[in-house]
Amino acid sequence: MTRVRLITMTAAVGLGLTLAGCGQGISANNDPSFSWFPSTPRGTPGSGQVVSKTPIAKPSAAPAVGQGQAKGLGTPASSISAGDDLKFTPATSTAKSGDVLQWTTTGTQAHNVTFDGQPDITSPTLNKGDTWQVKFTVAGKYTYHCTFHAGMDGTVTVGG
Ligand SMILES: [Cu+2]
DSSP: OHHHHHHHHHHHHHHHHHHHHHOOSOOSOOOTTOOSSOSSOOOOTTSOOOOOSSOOOOOOOOOOOEEEESSOSOSOSEEEEEOTTSOEESSEEEEETTOEEEEEEOSSSOBOOEETTOGGGOOOOBOTTOEEEEEEOSOEEEEEEOTTSTTOEEEEEEEO
16 A cells, blocks of 8 residues: 555656646646746755745846935034934924935934835944935935834935
8 A cells, every 4th residue: 555655646746847847738827927947956855945936136236325424524404413312303304306415323322214115325323423424316215224223214205
């Protein structure tokens, strides 16, 4: 019985491989992104590697929305304090394209300005007195937060 089942399974696997190897005549999948033969290398069987059915697209770099650095980008159009009250003040800011905004840690608690989905303009840790400037060049609404303090967040809306 066990032997028969083993043979049956082996036959089924063999049939499946044969069908997969053929790669034609199966028209159920109309998804154009689906490929029977992904261009990405398959994992070695038994290596524990996750094998994707679809080719893994290399993420394209997010378009730059501005420039960020500690200082030197110009006179800030707006200043935002990051205080010991664990808030950005003001929490909402508006700017024109080309404006420089500046964040300053005003108390003894360290903070950072982490923009969601925008690592290019995200600050390092800002200790007491440290500043972070961002010159925005693309209109949009940018949300940010401090990774050290839950609920410490803000928004910058950049007009054209
Ligand atoms: Cu903080």
